[in-house]
Amino acid sequence: MNDTSPDELAGIIGTAAEAAPILAATAPRERAAALVAAADALDAAVDRLVPIAMRETGLAEARLRGESKRTSVQLRLFAEVVADGAFLDVRIDDADPDFVLGPRPELRRVLAPVGPVLNFAASNFPFAFSVAGGDTAAALAAGSPVVVKAHEGHPELSRRTGDIVADALTTAGLPVGTLSVIFGREVGVTALRDPRIAAAAFTGSTRGGIALAAIASSRPNPIPFFGELGSVNPVFVTPAAADAGLDALSEAFVASVSGSAGQLCTKSGFLFVPRGADVPVAESAGSIGEHRMLYAGIAEGFRTRREEILGTNGVESLVDGEVREEDDGDVWVRPTFARTDVATLRRERERVLDEAFGPLSIVVDYDDPAELPALVAEFFPGNLTGTIQTAPDEDPAGYAALAAAIAAHSGRVIVDGWPTGVAVTPAMTHGGPFPATVGGGGTSVGTAAVSRFLRPVTYQDAPQAILPPALRDDNPWGVPQKRSPAGESSTWGSLSSARGQGVGA
């Protein structure tokens, strides 16, 4: 795929900017129906798209069919969010001549789309975190046009998907420019500097994300930048779970680490077990077939990290795995498992702690479960997930402090599951403190992701005729409106008296 030319890029961003006010004014049901139309079009094209994705990414057919389905379901879920209208968080404060601080005007607030969003697609989910993926669906749901910078790992799939989805959206009545795809690394940087781009989203490496975030914040007009970067997703096995035997757990661990050749943001990089626990990964790992890595850059990064980890003093190999380059440059891998202990992790943190993006995970021996909460803060200050593996009928009190530590440093606390396989639902969080995310974005998976592409606008004493539909008394869109009537501040009395009844109780 040739890089998008400067003229093409200017035209694409210009069209997106022109589409922005039109898209912002579409009724929620209209936008929702267009998202459903895009989902239908994607579903209808799956037999054409999956073979392209297989060729470009090396991912397996079943995985890609599932991912394509997830992507269309994601669009349908956001359609529900849009049609519901609660995401607009409409608040109406009636004028109050007797407000405690003096007469108060009428104030009506709605969340409005930020404007054209630039979305840097990821390599490892060619459907779900790419052209029509979660960031795109969330921005479109918010009412913002989207320019997707295609990942160089799957250009043909990106172009085809873009054509299909953009066509479905415009056929459904949304303006031309609602969705566009651009190509080229430098082209993406140029787009990020364009003053008409109002926000950006990114899923990828920590280094790449930090570089792009710096560009976004050093523009003459800085913009929000939501990056989902690195995460190593530690898993902690309780002593009771280890006592109950780790055969089944080891098998599930290997499956979670090896799926999609470990090229997932939620792959577990570390499995903490009581010292000496038997973790029989070899047999399961031996049955995992070779898997092609996504593209040369990721393969090279994985090879380097793997050699660095296996060459570290105090780290032993449990399963060597394999990294094999073919004549055509494709790299094929089998999963690698290593083992070390907490003392080595502390001593060699520069070599061992960083994410190894690919099928590699490290079993870590710990001596005392009471030290685990502090280890989370020390080694894993910002992660997408943290997991606790427990024994059946184990008393949760024993791992409550560990769960609290994980919650303080990551976006999702998992009990007796695996972090891979992220459900797309209202309550999902796919985010966390840096480096899991940068830009304070909250989540990039699940319907709460829509809020990143909205900003509040308040109308003060405006006549009904110039209000956006969501704020009008006749409420033509039927959205939830939270009203604060005049005189409501009298409820303070109850809070004041609560104080007398004993704070701290």
Place this chain on the structure above:
Amino acid sequence: MNDTSPDELAGIIGTAAEAAPILAATAPRERAAALVAAADALDAAVDRLVPIAMRETGLAEARLRGESKRTSVQLRLFAEVVADGAFLDVRIDDADPDFVLGPRPELRRVLAPVGPVLNFAASNFPFAFSVAGGDTAAALAAGSPVVVKAHEGHPELSRRTGDIVADALTTAGLPVGTLSVIFGREVGVTALRDPRIAAAAFTGSTRGGIALAAIASSRPNPIPFFGELGSVNPVFVTPAAADAGLDALSEAFVASVSGSAGQLCTKSGFLFVPRGADVPVAESAGSIGEHRMLYAGIAEGFRTRREEILGTNGVESLVDGEVREEDDGDVWVRPTFARTDVATLRRERERVLDEAFGPLSIVVDYDDPAELPALVAEFFPGNLTGTIQTAPDEDPAGYAALAAAIAAHSGRVIVDGWPTGVAVTPAMTHGGPFPATVGGGGTSVGTAAVSRFLRPVTYQDAPQAILPPALRDDNPWGVPQKRSPAGESSTWGSLSSARGQGVGA
């Protein structure tokens, strides 16, 4: 006030970090009661604090008493928000074995406090945007400890307020370290670089805000930085309003520009009128007494901007005003009004467009009301507010496009009011695209400000015993819980069929 020493600073941030998990675990009613106790303490101290504030800032007694009241009311409003619990945005997705993408785990999501917040206080609101002001109240409501970097313009007031409020909070049962005050410009920068600080808020100059934002984003672990920077708050007078006569409007304009010596983020810097309209500001301006400016830095900045504007070719003075420095260094001012036209604004934008923080505003002649929406985009891409002044019974259709342009480029659209005097309510927005704010913060006034200091955390398949109270089935805090039952995705059918009924309708 001496600068906080490095040892003191380390102790203060350490105590805040220790307070963080304790504060996060307090029940909403307990935290709400503590905020009310802080408000009560502030109210009780007003007779002691206002004289200090008058001496340190030069602001008038009535203004400062009103501001102190606003500050305590603000704390009470946030107490209501906390007690209500809706701000936690609790979502519970039941496990769903039949979910369309395969079995779905149980997911429970809550918004958790980000951790210790560093709040850079402003000079121009020594109560409401300072130690116990809006950013502090919002962060405490979220459950985050706050370290306030006092503004050097009112150090004694900051110390006293900090003592009173911190004491009230701890007496009410919140942990030591919930609120602290630090002093010194470099000390603030050191604090911003401390890895234990999880987010920062700032109200002040565009230059200062950009510099601090860059520090926040270039830390080894970047953090969210919410800055409220510059705004010039244009006001547009419709031809019909001008035809109806601008005597009363001019008087109100002068009052809005001159109050607190124009040292307000929402002061109108520009009043657009039809060419040649009579704007009789001289008489009202002549009756405005001298006002002392807040401190030397602001006075110097105002003097420079005023001379630059009045010295610009094509800008005439309507009311010269005055800037007078006394022997003690205090600077006293009377309001300045100038007049120019759109062509000059365009030609001299480098000299004229930037904010002049103080009592100065520029009347701008325009030729065609149809050009106003484009002027908003050209001259005012990011503002806190934009205002339209209309005639009684004027058809709103005539200014709907202007209102839409203001909404696209600012946080608040005002009709027939003035931007100064920001109501503290649920629907208020005090924010806007850069440079009005940086960091995508939404609003720093009003109860929605709490959301800046929260981040989502999801628990997957966790036993009830380790869930935070807000997520438990027995819901001991009585917070709203939004539930997504299994099988709900069946509602997609209705959206799909809506499509067949005609999108775009």
